[in-house]
Amino acid sequence: xxxxxxxxxxxxxxxxxxxxxxxxxxxxxxxxxxxxxxxxxxxxxxxxxxxxxxxxxxxxxxxxxxxxxxxxxxxxxxxxxxxxxxxxxxxxxxxxxxxxxxxxxxxxxxxxxxxxxxxxxxxxxxxxxxxxxxxxxxxxxxxxxxxxxxxxxxxxxxxxxxxxxxxxxxxxxxxxxxxxxxxxxxxxxxxxxxxxxxxxxxxxxxxxxxxxxxxxxxxxxxxxxxxxxxxxxxxxxxxxxxxxxxxxxx
Amino acid sequence: xxxxxxxxxxxxxxxxxxxxxxxxxxxxxxxxxxxxxxxxxxxxxxxxxxxxxxxxxxxxxxxxxxxxxxxxxxxxxxxxxxxxxxxxxxxxxxxxxxxxxxxxxxxxxxxxxxxxxxxxxxxxxxxxxxxxxxxxxxxxxxxxxxxxxxxxxxxxxxxxxxxxxxxxxxxxxxxxxxxxxxxxxxxxxxxxxxxxxxxxxxxxxxxxxxxxxxxxxxxxxxxxxxxxxxxxxxxxxxxxxxxxxxxxxxxxxxxxxxxxxxxxxxxxxxxxxxxxxxxxxxxxxxxxxxxxxxxxxxxxxxxxxxxxxxxx
Numbered sequence: 001x002x003x004x005x006x007x008x009x010x011x012x013x014x015x016x017x018x019x020x021x022x023x024x025x026x027x028x029x030x031x032x033x034x035x036x037x038x039x040x041x042x043x044x045x046x047x048x049x050x051x052x053x054x055x056x057x058x059x060x061x062x063x064x065x066x067x068x069x070x071x072x073x074x075x076x077x078x079x080x081x082x083x084x085x086x087x088x089x090x091x092x093x094x095x096x097x098x099x100x101x102x103x104x105x106x107x108x109x110x111x112x113x114x115x116x117x118x119x120x121x122x123x124x125x126x127x128x129x130x131x132x133x134x135x136x137x138x139x140x141x142x143x144x145x146x147x148x149x150x151x152x153x154x155x156x157x158x159x160x161x162x163x164x165x166x167x168x169x170x171x172x173x174x175x176x177x178x179x180x181x182x183x184x185x186x187x188x189x190x191x192x193x194x195x196x197x198x199x200x201x202x203x204x205x206x207x208x209x210x211x212x213x214x215x216x217x218x219x220x221x222x223x224x225x226x227x228x229x230x231x232x233x234x235x236x237x238x239x240x241x242x243x244x245x246x247x248x249x250x
Numbered sequence: 251x252x253x254x255x256x257x258x259x260x261x262x263x264x265x266x267x268x269x270x271x272x273x274x275x276x277x278x279x280x281x282x283x284x285x286x287x288x289x290x291x292x293x294x295x296x297x298x299x300x301x302x303x304x305x306x307x308x309x310x311x312x313x314x315x316x317x318x319x320x321x322x323x324x325x326x327x328x329x330x331x332x333x334x335x336x337x338x339x340x341x342x343x344x345x346x347x348x349x350x351x352x353x354x355x356x357x358x359x360x361x362x363x364x365x366x367x368x369x370x371x372x373x374x375x376x377x378x379x380x381x382x383x384x385x386x387x388x389x390x391x392x393x394x395x396x397x398x399x400x401x402x403x404x405x406x407x408x409x410x411x412x413x414x415x416x417x418x419x420x421x422x423x424x425x426x427x428x429x430x431x432x433x434x435x436x437x438x439x440x441x442x443x444x445x446x447x448x449x450x451x452x453x454x455x456x457x458x459x460x461x462x463x464x465x466x467x468x469x470x471x472x473x474x475x476x477x478x479x480x481x482x483x484x485x486x487x488x489x490x491x492x493x494x495x496x497x498x499x500x501x502x503x504x505x506x507x508x509x510x511x512x513x514x515x516x517x518x519x520x521x522x523x524x525x526x527x528x529x530x531x532x533x534x535x536x537x538x539x540x541x542x543x544x545x546x547x548x549x550x551x552x553x554x555x556x557x558x559x560x561x562x
Contacts, residue, residue, distance in 0.1 A: 038416040039387045084414075138291045164414060165290035165442045167457065168549050169557055172503050179487050194443075195417050196506035200486075218507065229506065231417060238418045 002065045004029045004156050004187035005050060009059035012045050019045040021210035022059060027203075029155070032178060032188045034198050036230075037207030038238045043191055044160075046207070050189075051158055052076055064155045077106070080149035083160035087145030090134035094125065097133060097148060105152035112151075119147045139170030146177055150186070157181060159190040163197065175200050195231035204230070206237050213237040253316050255280045255405050255436040256301060260310035263296050270296040272459035273310065278438055279452075283431050286440040287447050287548070288456035294440040295335055296459075298409045301438070302332040315404055328356060331403030333394050335410040335440075341383025345374060345393055348382050349400060356401030363400050366433070370426055371396040388419045395426070405436040412441055424449040444549040455552050462555040467548055474546040474554065476500060477520035479527055480508040483539040496530050498523070503553060510550055511541075520544075 005027040012020040020042040027033045037043045048054035050063050052072030061068040064078035088097045098119065102112030120126045123143055128136050133144070142162060149157060159178070163171045175197065178188050182202075190201065198204050198218060205215040214221055214237055218230055227233045256278035263271040271293045278284040286294050299305035301314055303323035312319045317326045339348045349360050349371065360367065374389050374396075382393060391411060398406060408427075412420040424446065427437055439450070447453045447467040455462040455470075463470065483489050486504070493502035493511050500514040513523040520543030527541045546554075 038418055039414075138289065161414070167289035167556065168444060168553050169503075170289075175504065176490075183487075193414065193416055193420075196504075199506040200504060234416075235418050235421070238416070 002062065003027060004031065005033075005061070005063050005189065007046075007050070007059065007061040010046065010049060010056055010061050011058040012042075012049060012054065013057045018210055020049070020056075023207075023210075023212050024059075025205060025212060025215060027187060027189060029187050030182055030185050032182050032190065032200070032202045034201030034204035035189060035191045035207070036198055036204055036234065037191075041207040041238075042210040043207055047158060047160060047189075047191070051079060051081060077152070078154055079156045079158055080152065080154040081158045081160070082145045082149040082162055084142075084162060084164040088133045088141065088148060091132065093130050093132055094120070094136070094144065095129045097144075098151065101148050102151055107152055115151055119144075119151065123147060139166055139173075142166055142170065142174060143177065146174065150181060154186070156187040156189060159188065161191055161193065163192060163194060171197075195229065195234060198230040198234075206234060208237050253280075254278060255282075256284075256312065256314050256438065258301075258310065258312040261297065261300060261307050261312060262309035263293075263300065263305070263307050270459055271300075271307070274456075274459070274461055275310075276454055276461060276464055278436065280436050281431070281434060282451040283427060283437045283439065283449065285447060285450035285453040286438070286456050287442075287444060287453050287552070288440075289442050291458075292456040293459040294456060295409055297456075298332070298334075298407050298438075298440060302330055302407050303327060304332075328401065329404050331398040331401070331406040333398040333406070333408045333411055335413065337390050337394065339382045339390070339394060339397060341381065343382060344379050345382055345385070346378035348393060349396055352397040353400045358401055360400060363402055366402060367396045367399050369429065370399070387415060391415065391419075391423065399430075403435075405438065406430070408437065408439040410440050410442065412443060412446065420446065444547075444552060447548040453548070455548070455555060457552075457556055462552070470548055470551040471546040474551060475516055476554075477513040477515070477518050477523040478544055478546050478550060479511045479513070479520060479524045479541050480505070480544045481511050481527060481531075481539065481541045482508045483531065483536055485536075489536070492531070492534060492536060493527070496527065498526070501553070505549070510544070512550075512554070 003026045008024050009022040010020060011022050035043055049056050049068055050061060052068060052075040056068060063075045066074040098116040099112055120129055133141060163174050182188055203217050205212045221233055225233050254277045259275050261271050261274040274297060288294060300307050301312055301319060303319050303326055306320060314326055315329055353359050370392050374392050377389065385393060412423055431437055450467060452464060452466050454464045481493060489509050490502045490504060493499055493509055498514050500512040502509050502511045511527060524541040524543050528539055531539045
């Protein structure tokens with residue numbers, strides 16, 4: 001069976017600037033893959049290419065077996081996407097969001113209804129089905145957004161900083177949802193600025209200036225670089241020659 | 251005696267039926283970095299807008315630099331620096347124009363304040379002719395901080411300056427704040443990142459418009475009250491569920507590569523908890539396990555104060 005995601009020499013230039021510089025990697029089906037990097041390292045550009053929103057300048061990539069050049073429609077049907085910034089329509093009710101996304105994903109009404117009811121009961125949100133999304137707590141909103149992004153049972157979930165600003169308990173419950181999806185065979189491609197979350201991934205890559213600076217399981221990387229944590233590795237890769245740290249408040 | 255930089259008493263703010271601030275009282279001492287740590291929706295932004303005179307509280311009162319945030323707002327504004335969470339500079343003005351504008355509003359110029367803003371503005375000065383809207387996130391943040399400082403405020407309010415910023419840039423931003431503090435500035439800052447607590451002199455943990463606790467970041471651990479053990483083993487995905495079935499488990503949460511297990515019992519040596527957990531896991535056939543007693547960090551404390559061991 002083909003990989004969930006495969007990129008070979010994937011490149012994107014904007015004028016003179018090379019945002020993504022010939023990256024190659026494979027994500028296996030059912031894997032939780034952490035896609036890390038500093039701001040401006042090219043993560044967002046890479047994700048836009050992999051989700052069929054932006055055409056590459058060079059290289060090749062397949063997502064769920066579909067070519068990112070010609071088969072963007074098929075890619076969009078095979079993936080779910082959520083981010084901290086955009087997920088649900090806040091001015092619609094919970095149930096309306098489920099119906100709307102079910103419709104966008106092309107699901108039949110009966111399926112939307114059945115999966116929607118199951119989703120609400122899994123989240124314990126039946127009581128809030130007719131509330132506006134804006135009125136439910138952020139933690140619930142993020143869990144709901146995750147479930148809605150999975151409504152069409154996509155092969156691959158792209159999660160762009162899904163836990164930003166979320167409280168520490170909900171953040172961990174969110175990762176348990178990710179694990180459940182992965183246990184069910186869904187591939188999860190996730191970005192985060194929380195370095196402890198890097199440890200929750202099966203494998204991670206760290207992008208530096210458009211290239212993949214390191215890739216492997218968290219444990220392999222810690223051992224290969226002789227660092228106690230992914231946080232330290234991140235610092236070392238992103239600032240290879242750090243200036244001496246100025247005074248730190250106690 | 252020096253009066254506190256900020257003193258708040260019973261602050262309440264409602265928006266319709268929603269209570270954003272539910273009776274906040276606290277004191278910030280002059281010259282300290284004071285952090286409000288909590289998730290989105292905790293009320294941090296509402297609090298900062300009240301303290302910077304931009305929003306009126308429904309109940310309670312607050313004084314900043316000894317001045318009342320409602321009655322003395324006009325005198326207060328020139329002495330306070332505020333960096334809102336959302337980018338609030340003029341996107342169509344250049345970097346240099348934005349800075350000059352904010353300086354001019356307060357009757358000064360960037361040149362006069364070079365000693366204060368230089369270390370920060372110097373890092374983006376080569377982009378002085380670029381439109382502010384076209385800057386990267388990290389550069390916007392440095393420009394916003396320069397603009398908040400250019401009138402030489404006595405106290406700085408920074409609302410989530412590091413949200414969405416990568417781990418390395420966050421670290422560097424806190425290095426900048428530490429330098430400003432050494433120059434005598436009082437800094438009140440909010441963040442959803444628990445690991446940033448260690449960069450503050452004192453922190454308030456906030457959730458749902460309430461303060462869960464205020465202390466020096468290193469002092470919270472002493473309040474934990476339960477033995478805490480970091481467990482490391484194979485099959486990390488399922489280890490928390492297994493640990494939760496242990497009769498003495500109060501909670502088990504993943505923390506990076508380990509699981510933090512809290513013992514329900516209070517009067518107990520953590521080393522004994524570690525021994526017993528190893529025994530328990532062995533009885534369940536889980537091998538290659540490491541369990542060692544640890545000091546609770548801010549995030550452990552926050553979780554305990556939030557939900558007292560609720561598990562999904």
